[in-house]
Amino acid sequence: xxxxxxxxxxxxxxxxxxxxxxxxxxxxxxxxxxxxxxxxxxxxxxxxxxxxxxxxxxxxxxxxxxxxxxxxxxxxxxxxxxxxxxxxxxxxxxxxxxxxxxxxxxxxxxxxxxxxxxxxxxxxxxxxxxxxxxxxxxxxxxxxxxxxxxxxxxxxxxxxxxxxxxxxxxxxxxxxxxxxxxxxxxxxxxxxxxxxxxxxxxxxxxxxxxxxxxxxxxxxxxxxxxxxxxxxxxxxxxxxxxxxxxxxxxxxxxxxxxxxxxxxxxxxxxxxxxxxxxxxxxxxxxxxxxxxxxxxxxxxxxxxxxxxxxxxxxxxxxxxxxxxxxxxxxxxxx
Ligand code: KG4
Ligand code: ZN
Numbered sequence: 001x002x003x004x005x006x007x008x009x010x011x012x013x014x015x016x017x018x019x020x021x022x023x024x025x026x027x028x029x030x031x032x033x034x035x036x037x038x039x040x041x042x043x044x045x046x047x048x049x050x051x052x053x054x055x056x057x058x059x060x061x062x063x064x065x066x067x068x069x070x071x072x073x074x075x076x077x078x079x080x081x082x083x084x085x086x087x088x089x090x091x092x093x094x095x096x097x098x099x100x101x102x103x104x105x106x107x108x109x110x111x112x113x114x115x116x117x118x119x120x121x122x123x124x125x126x127x128x129x130x131x132x133x134x135x136x137x138x139x140x141x142x143x144x145x146x147x148x149x150x151x152x153x154x155x156x157x158x159x160x161x162x163x164x165x166x167x168x169x170x171x172x173x174x175x176x177x178x179x180x181x182x183x184x185x186x187x188x189x190x191x192x193x194x195x196x197x198x199x200x201x202x203x204x205x206x207x208x209x210x211x212x213x214x215x216x217x218x219x220x221x222x223x224x225x226x227x228x229x230x231x232x233x234x235x236x237x238x239x240x241x242x243x244x245x246x247x248x249x250x251x252x253x254x255x256x257x258x259x260x261x262x263x264x265x266x267x268x269x270x271x272x273x274x275x276x277x278x279x280x281x282x283x284x285x286x287x288x289x290x291x292x293x294x295x296x297x298x299x300x301x302x303x304x305x306x307x308x309x310x311x312x313x314x315x316x317x318x319x320x321x322x323x324x325x326x327x328x329x330x331x332x333x334x
Contacts, residue, residue, distance in 0.1 A: 001313055002073045004061070004097070005305025006054070008090030009082025009110050010136070011041045012298070013053035017065035017072075018305035023120045025064035026295065026302040029053040036176045040166065047085035054093050061301070072103060076308020079107030079318075080325030081137065087324035095320050106311045107318045108304050111138060111330040112148070114265040116310070117292040117303035125261045125290045132250045133330075134274075135266035136162035136177070139206050139246075141253045142330065144263070147310055149332045153253045154204030161242050162268045164208035168215055168238050172231070182235045183271050189236030191273075194218065196241035204253060211241055236273075243274045247281045254287055261288045269297040 007014040011031040017024040031049045035041045062069060077094035080087055091107070098105035115131050118124065128145045130153070139156040159167065162179055169178025174185070197214055199207040215238060219226070226234065246268075254262055264278055269291050282289035296303060 001309050002067060002071060003305045003309040003312060004058070004072045004075050005301035005303075005308055006058070006075065006077040006090045006094050007110070007113070007299060007301040007304045008050045008054065008086050009078045009080070010086060010299060011035055011046050012300070013050050013057050014299060014301035015054075015058040015061035016300065016302035016305045017061055017067060018120075018302060018309050021119060021306065021309065023302045023306070024066070025061045026300055027057050027061040027064060028300055029057050032177065039170050039176050041083070043083045043085055046083055047089060050086055050089035054089060058093070069097070069101065072101065074104045074106070074308065074312040076106050076108050076304050076312070078110045078113065078304050079322065080328035081110055082326065084324055084326045087326070091322065091324050095322065099320055104312055104317050105320070105322065106308050106316050107322045108307050108311070109328055109330055110304075111140070112307050113303035115142070115144065115263060116147075116307035117265055117296040117300070118263045118290045120296060120302055120306055121290070121292060123290070125263055125288065128259060129261035129263055129290075130250060130254045130257065130259045131263040131265065132246060133266045134161045134246060134264065134268040136160060136166065138266065139208070140330070141204065141250055143257055143259070147307070148334065150330050151332070152330070153257070154206065154249055156206040156208060157200070158207050158209035159212065161206070161208060161246060162266070164212055164242055165239075165268065167212045168235075171212075171216055171219060172234070179268055179271060182239055183273070185232055186236035186239045186273065187232070189232030189234070191236040191240035193233035194237035196237055198241055198245050204249060206245060206249065208242065211238070239271070239273055243271065243277050246274060247277050251281050251285055251287070254285070260286070261290065263290045265292055265297060267298045270294045
């Protein structure tokens with residue numbers, strides 16, 4: 001089925017075309033430059049930028065895929081979770097297209113999209129597998145028994161891992177989004193230089209707010225006085241503290257549930273050190289590891305089209321009064 005996917009849940013306006021589980025195009029207009037001067041996403045600005053970008057992004061996705069609008073057989077759009085104003089732009093566009101073209105529409109959970117990104121690769125996992133969804137808003141481990149069949153095993157009690165990266169970057173005046181900057185700077189640093197805390201050992205849940213506080217306390221003690229030479233060590237140690245708990249808890253979840261396959265997805269899964277440490281841990285524990293290519297870890301519409309195609313093929317349909325949902329936990333559905 002030839003499906004157009006539309007994603008606008010946060011600060012990326014994205015459209016993609018997927019057919020029979022294969023990605024034919026993947027276009028992303030990022031708003032990073034606009035928001036970086038504020039140190040984070042400004043929701044009102046994000047909505048306005050989505051309006052400007054959405055039509056050209058869809059046109060580009062169709063042209064890259066080599067198809068015209070009239071050939072599209074179904075539309076998949078992110079329904080939530082996300083910024084409500086941003087979601088509504090994608091949703092209104094998707095509904096207008098579905099109505100005008102008289103083709104089916106399906107609203108998709110963004111987290112389900114992140115997990116499905118892994119199926120756009122050559123080598124794909126088999127069910128059941130454990131999935132760590134780690135992004136700016138979520139840090140959840142699921143037991144995935146089938147498409148649409150998720151059981152939450154662990155989640156963050158406070159900040160998401162991506163938020164921990166973004167907040168640290170803000171404290172260190174490194175700009176937004178923090179994960180990408182810290183990933184780069186930390187490459188030259190010693191991950192053991194600063195002993196940052198690893199919270200909630202022994203629990204399936206995560207907590208990252210103490211880590212951020214411990215960085216803040218360290219900076220306050222020094223009167224925010226650190227040299228540029230120290231930055232790689234500080235960021236590498238901070239990154240290591242995040243990655244360590246993500247790896248450890250995901251590996252424990254696989255053991256506890258007798259699972260041999262792990263999927264890691266979401267924006268933070270783009271992190272170089274995370275990919276390295278997960279690969280080592282998977283090798284040691286004889287587990288098959290699946291992490292989407294970097295461009296499919298951060299927000300994109302190919303993942304939305306991928307899960308949308310599966311849903312549409314299974315007969316899922318949404319009506320034109322479909323609304324956005326800003327908080328929408330991932331639960332098993334038909
Ligand atoms: O999935 P995503 O693009 O959007 C959400 O659904 O939240 O994830 C964005 C998050 C941000 O917090 C960003 O700092 C983080 O992913 N991120 C990274 C990297 N690239 C993006 N974190 C660590 N290392 C990266 N390379
Ligand atoms: Zn996301």
